[in-house]
Amino acid sequence: MNEPRKVVDLSKLDYDFPKYIKQTTGSNPFVCFTCRTCSSLCTSGKVNVLNIAKIVRQIALGLKEDVLGSKEIWTCATCMKCQEFCPQGVNPLDMIYFLQNKAVESGMPTIPIAYIEMVKSIVRIGLIQAPQEVISADFDEFDREELELPDLSMPDAEKIKQILLKTGFRHVIK
């Protein structure tokens, strides 16, 4: 499902923004010819709000605030299909990574709460969530032992925490 139609305010175009993205990511938004191959294959776009071809177009136009403030950029599943199949060699996923980093850096309040909770969980236990029991269609609950699965080897949470904190995640999860 796409966002409702929105009027583009030409006075807000930032012509340096696409050039900066091209320079920083090596991905060139100006060669996109809007074939929408990326959107038609996009894993997230099938079930979520993400319209990756629109994001690439918005970047090329210089709609900096729109893309940095967009909730869509947080729904990418990083499947890489857009990069694999773009006939023009545009790397939309690299652009998404760039936009997410810039949005965090600029303090834009678009990071979904679920994302923050996942990061907090990684800092705490090294996983995006604690291991869950499986619930069957009859609402019976099974743990790994009952399913005869081996014990999970837990990651070194303290090491992950130190790495995340060094990358500046503290201000994201505060």
Ligand code: SF4
């Ligand atoms: S597949 Fe490539 S050229 Fe086509 S719309 Fe997406 S980014 Fe643009």
Ligand code: SF4
């Ligand atoms: S990497 Fe993200 S934007 Fe690209 S196709 Fe996959 S989900 Fe869509």
